Amino acid sequence: MTQDLIRRAVIAGTGSALPRRRVTNAELAETVDTTDEWIVERTGIRARYIAGDGETTATLAADAARRALESAGIAAASVGLIVLATATPDQTFPSSATKVQALLGIDDCVAFDVQAVCSGFLYALSVAESMIRSGAATTALVIGAETFSRILDWEDRGTCVLFGDGAGAVVLTAEDGPADPAQARGVLSTRLHADGRHNDLLYVDGGPSTTGTVGKLRMKGREVFRHAVVNLAGVLNEVLAELELTSADIDWLVPHQANARILDATARKLGLSPDRVIVTVDQHANTSAASVPLALDVAVRDGRITRGDLLVLEAMGGGFTWGASVVRF
Numbered sequence: 377m378t379q380d381l382i383r384r385a386v387i388a389g390t391g392s393a394l395p396r397r398r399v400t401n402a403e404l405a406e407t408v409d410t411t412d413e414w415i416v417e418r419t420g421i422r423a424r425y426i427a428g429d430g431e432t433t434a435t436l437a438a439d440a441a442r443r444a445l446e447s448a449g450i451a452a453a454s455v456g457l458i459v460l461a462t463a464t465p466d467q468t469f470p471s472s473a474t475k476v477q478a479l480l481g482i483d484d485c486v487a488f489d490v491q492a493v494c495s496g497f498l499y500a501l502s503v504a505e506s507m508i509r510s511g512a513a514t515t516a517l518v519i520g521a522e523t524f525s526r527i528l529d530w531e532d533r534g535t536c537v538l539f540g541d542g543a544g545a546v547v548l549t550a551e552d553g554p555a556d557p558a559q560a561r562g563v564l565s566t567r568l569h570a571d572g573r574h575n576d577l578l579y580v581d582g583g584p585s586t587t588g589t590v591g592k593l594r595m596k597g598r599e600v601f602r603h604a605v606v607n608l609a610g611v612l613n614e615v616l617a618e619l620e621l622t623s624a625d626i627d628w629l630v631p632h633q634a635n636a637r638i639l640d641a642t643a644r645k646l647g648l649s650p651d652r653v654i655v656t657v658d659q660h661a662n663t664s665a666a667s668v669p670l671a672l673d674v675a676v677r678d679g680r681i682t683r684g685d686l687l688v689l690e691a692m693g694g695g696f697t698w699g700a701s702v703v704r705f
Contacts, residue, residue, distance in 0.1 A: 384562035389448025393439035420636025424540025424661035437521035461496030494693025496665030540661035544669025632691030
């Protein structure tokens with residue numbers, strides 16, 4: 377009897393990119409009213425990377441994409457879809473994804489941006505996975521890239537110490553595999569949410585149709601923390617339940633790198649051991665839509681994540697938006 381096969385989107389390669397300049401807490405304390413101890417105790421962050429001249433969201437995204445393509449052994453010309461998650465595009469328009477397309481030397485492909493702030497990569501992954509599953513694409517680049525340093529108020533020590541710049545990317549390819557998720561590779565399930573009633577807890581106070589300016593990031597940290605722990609634990613349980621899995625089945629949790637306290641609290645709610653959680657927030661800070669693919673690439677390249685591992689990716693960002701995805705790597 378022939379087993380039923382279905383098409384899924386499989387991660388064929390990962391890549392990441394960081395700006396040249398690394399800024400430690402001690403260096404930041406030279407210009408901001410803060411200390412290394414204050415930042416580490418509250419966030420777990422020790423350093424971040426800040427984009428300099430010539431480094432933009434698109435250039436970082438293109439560098440991450442090149443590394444992902446190299447790790448997948450796939451030529452840029454084979455890419456038919458680029459979905460770039462970012463809240464800090466190079467321009468209001470055109471999309472930064474089209475700039476990445478040009479930087480990669482791709483003559484023609486579908487290319488567009490997705491904006492869901494820190495959840496952006498999960499949203500972009502879901503869009504690309506759906507297009508692959510439907511047959512609209514066979515090879516896709518899904519990228520999260522940000523230059524949040526350019527929308528920070530550097531006099532607001534409560535927010536400016538939290539963020540950094542960077543990019544992460546994955547190459548998705550179409551693969552026909554077993555219908556049974558327990559035997560399949562690729563993206564197995566994704567759940568996304570949004571609740572716009574909480575706009576005033578995490579937002580940027582500018583925009584083309586309101587102030588005509590870019591604006592600066594504003595956040596009420598305690599309220600965001602409370603919502604984050606509840607929402608992330610909820611969506612993680614939701615996405616696992618869909619596949620009849622429990623936290624015991626997870627090899628690695630690859631979370632949005634917002635704050636070490638949020639990571640710890642979420643892991644406790646799920647009953648997950650801390651040694652099964654990928655943590656890079658200490659070295660990269662919060663890179664918004666870049667944080668999940670950046671952390672994924674770090675863990676793949678250092679050998680922690682290997683083929684066949686069951687991963688859960690999760691994030692929450694301004695909006696609020698939040699989501700999670702189960703992926704067999």
